[in-house]
Amino acid sequence: MTAFRAFRIHHDDAGHRAGIESMETGALSSGEVLVKVAYSSVNYKDALAGTGKGRILRTYPLNGGIDVAGHVVASTDPAFREGDAVLCTGSGLSETRDGGYGEYARLDARWTIPLPAGLSLRESMIIGTAGFTAALALLRMQDNRQRPALGPIAVNGASGGVGMLAIDIFSRAGYEVHAISGKADHFDFLRGLGASECIDRHQLVFSGKPMDTARFGGALDNVGGAMLSGLLPLIHPYGNVALCGNAGGVAFDSTVMPFIIRGASLLGIASAGTARDLRDRIWRHLANDWKPRHLDRIATREIGLDGLSGIFTRMLAGDSFGRTLVRIDNTV
Structure with a gap:
């Protein structure tokens, strides 16, 4: 097991609380694909979940973040090998299973998408x-x-x-x-x-x-x-x-x-619940004929895990513009 940092959301008798915690990979939600996370992003749903303003999570505690992209570090599914670049959006992330706001995430192989040629991990999370x-x-x-x-x-x-x-x-x-x-x-x-x-x-x-x-x-x-x-x-x-x-x-x-x-x-x-065959079709388009031409302009800010609470507050106040990229691995 490996210790890592994550933005974790709780709701219990003491009420809602969320913030950066240390946890181990063995405590992550079950799944076949363990990923070292490179990037995530911030969506309105993430802000609701992270502040407790919306009951997004169906179980607690969980790591926030409905988007995730990174590299496989271990897999029990033969479709994924160590070093593969992958992404996942929705599919229960930060709702029924740990999401992308952590240095590691364990994903369900059914919803894990190999990063298509034509997209970088960073670009995939600006899209998110x-x-x-x-x-x-x-x-x-x-x-x-x-x-x-x-x-x-x-x-x-x-x-x-x-x-x-x-x-x-x-x-x-x-x-x-x-x-x-x-x-x-x-x-x-x-x-x-x-x-x-x-x-x-x-x-x-x-x-x-x-x-x-x-x-x-x-x-x-x-x-x-x-x-x-x-x-x-x-x-x-x-x-x-x-x-x-x-x-x-x-x-x-x-x-x-x-x-x-x-x-x-x-x-x-x-x-969030899009069928796998449609997901594959859509990400192929997004890497090719539908790839946005202005991703660097649309990504108006980039933060780390420590910046999440502040951006959630701004987003819910209507004081946000464009996409917020979350860089989790500073080595990429």
């Missing part, structure tokens, strides 16, 4: 769950016949991690992207990622009609609530709205009209 979610949305939309000719894709919550990566990924895949954000001071940055038009959320007025003049070929909705209600009547015939967030609320009002008159589709995007 946020970029995987955006790419899963694109995959599901294209499987449902979304094509650039249908018209521009609206991306709301465009200043967040999923939104930024979606702009980069969708534009790389040949789509015109219209970014919707309440942060007008970020519009030049979003245009630099590939948005052809930026729309101020505060000035976006919906008519409230069951259907309105078609404006978008499809949409990636990070918000839900009233934003989703307003977007559905604006979708071109047979366009898709991929729903992956609820920052604007879990309920929305709509009618059947966009669906039975224009043939619009509402696609749910649940990245």
Whole structure:
């Protein structure tokens, strides 16, 4: 067994507490693949779990971090050998098993992805769950016949991690992207990622009609609530709205009209439980034809394990921008 540092989350009779602790690899969750972690990342879900503001973990204690990338140091599965570069996102990390905020992680071989050629470990964690979610949305939309000719894709919550990566990924895949954000001071940055038009959320007025003049070929909705209600009547015939967030609320009002008159589709995007065959398809795309072109710009900060608590507070206060990369192995 090897001793190492980890950001560990507890919840018991004494309440919630989380911070850096020393533990041994023998205490990690079960799994076939032991990894020396190089990088992780920070997602909104990580901030909720790490502060106790959201009940993300289903069992305690666990190491935080829903993303992880590193090198295999031991494996009982013949598909993985010592030295292999691998990654994992979601799949129970920091929910039912120890996550990526530790110098070591033990992974379930079923959900461990060999790092595809064309990506570095660092790049894979800038992408992380946020970029995987955006790419899963694109995959599901294209499987449902979304094509650039249908018209521009609206991306709301465009200043967040999923939104930024979606702009980069969708534009790389040949789509015109219209970014919707309440942060007008970020519009030049979003245009630099590939948005052809930026729309101020505060000035976006919906008519409230069951259907309105078609404006978008499809949409990636990070918000839900009233934003989703307003977007559905604006979708071109047979366009898709991929729903992956609820920052604007879990309920929305709509009618059947966009669906039975224009043939619009509402696609749910649940990245954490994505089937293995889809994961493989998506990571191959992300390493090749959908690889974001502006990863170094999207990674606006890099921290170590000791910086996690501070960034969680900033993220939940709405004071974060871009993706936060967590460097765990300073030798890489």
